[in-house]
Amino acid sequence: MKKVLAFILPAVLLPLTRFSAWITPAQWSDFAFWGTIMTRADDMEVVMDEFYMKEALAEARRAFDLNDTPIGCVIVHDGQIIGRGANERMARKNVLYHAEISAINQACEAIGDWRLENCRLYVTLEPCPMCAGAIVQARIPTVVFGAKSHKAGCAGSILNILDEPRFNHRCEIISGICEAECAALMSEFMRNLRKS
Ligand SMILES: [Zn+2]
Numbered sequence: 001m002k003k004v005l006a007f008i009l010p011a012v013l014l015p016l017t018r019f020s021a022w023i024t025p026a027q028w029s030d031f032a033f034w035g036t037i038m039t040r041a042d043d044m045e046v047v048m049d050e051f052y053m054k055e056a057l058a059e060a061r062r063a064f065d066l067n068d069t070p071i072g073c074v075i076v077h078d079g080q081i082i083g084r085g086a087n088e089r090m091a092r093k094n095v096l097y098h099a100e101i102s103a104i105n106q107a108c109e110a111i112g113d114w115r116l117e118n119c120r121l122y123v124t125l126e127p128c129p130m131c132a133g134a135i136v137q138a139r140i141p142t143v144v145f146g147a148k149s150h151k152a153g154c155a156g157s158i159l160n161i162l163d164e165p166r167f168n169h170r171c172e173i174i175s176g177i178c179e180a181e182c183a184a185l186m187s188e189f190m191r192n193l194r195k196s
Contacts, residue, residue, distance in 0.1 A: 046177075049122070049144050052076055053178040055084075056122040056146070059099060060185055062086040070185045073099035073123040075107040075116065075140075082119070083107030099123060100131035104138055116140045124182040126153035126175070132161035136169050144174040146182030 052074055059072025063086040075083035085102030089095055100123055107116055116138040124146045127135060132154035135143060143162055145155060154161040155173050162171040 049174065049177045052081070052120070052122045053124070053144065053146055053182075055081060056099075056124050057178060057181060057185070059084055059086040060124045060182070063088065063099070064185065064189055066091040070189050071099045071123065071125045073103040073121065075103045076120045076122065077107070077111060077116075077118060082110035095130075098128065098131050100127055101134055104134055108138070114138065120144065122177075124178075125149050125186065126155045126157055127162070128152040129154045129159065129161060132159075135171060136161060136164075136167055139169050140171060142172045142174065144177050146176070146178050147186060148175065 055074045056072040059074065060070040061072070063072060064070035066086070066088060068087045068090045071087040073083075073085045074081050083103035083106035085099040085104075085106065087099045088097040088102070091097075100121065103121070104116065107119060108114055114137075117140075119140050120142045121135060121140050122144045123131075126145050126147065126149040127143065128149070129152065143155060148157050150157055152158065155163070155171075155175065161167075162173055164170065
């Protein structure tokens with residue numbers, strides 16, 4: 001059922017969200033009707049972002065079950081998830097196994113290129129300096145994240161590596177998607193850690 005939804009939902013919603021881009025502000029401001037369409041299209045984009053963030057949350061729960069900090073990531077291209085990753089730093093005893101890096105690795109293999117243009121990356125926690133650097137290097141245009149990271153966040157909390165004007169690539173950043181759910185999973189993990 002999940003797989004069927006993953007296929008049907010983007011196919012239905014993506015054209016609707018793109019519809020808003022066909023109309024210039026001057027055109028639609030003449031008609032209240034277009035204003036309504038634009039609002040609906042924005043709502044659709046939020047629905048889609050929430051849908052894919054839930055997939056990233058499923059990856060974060062996988063990390064949780066491995067006793068790793070629960071961070072999950074998916075990369076979407078043309079409505080398809082082409083990369084998935086869970087934080088496996090502890091499980092693999094290797095600092096490079098952050099969720100975003102694993103998802104980028106999979107996505108590069110899937111499309112056969114180091115450039116991940118036309119992709120959208122979803123991650124449950126604001127990316128760290130290493131992952132933000134890899135995201136910029138991979139030229140990912142849009143990053144959607146759930147909860148902020150006040151200890152390592154490089155999408156605005158401590159630094160903004162994703163949107164630094166002096167770099168040759170800047171990402172659009174969308175934050176706060178499923179924020180409560182992403183933060184709750186992190187809090188639960190920290191609570192368990194303190195108990196053990
Ligand atoms: Zn990272």
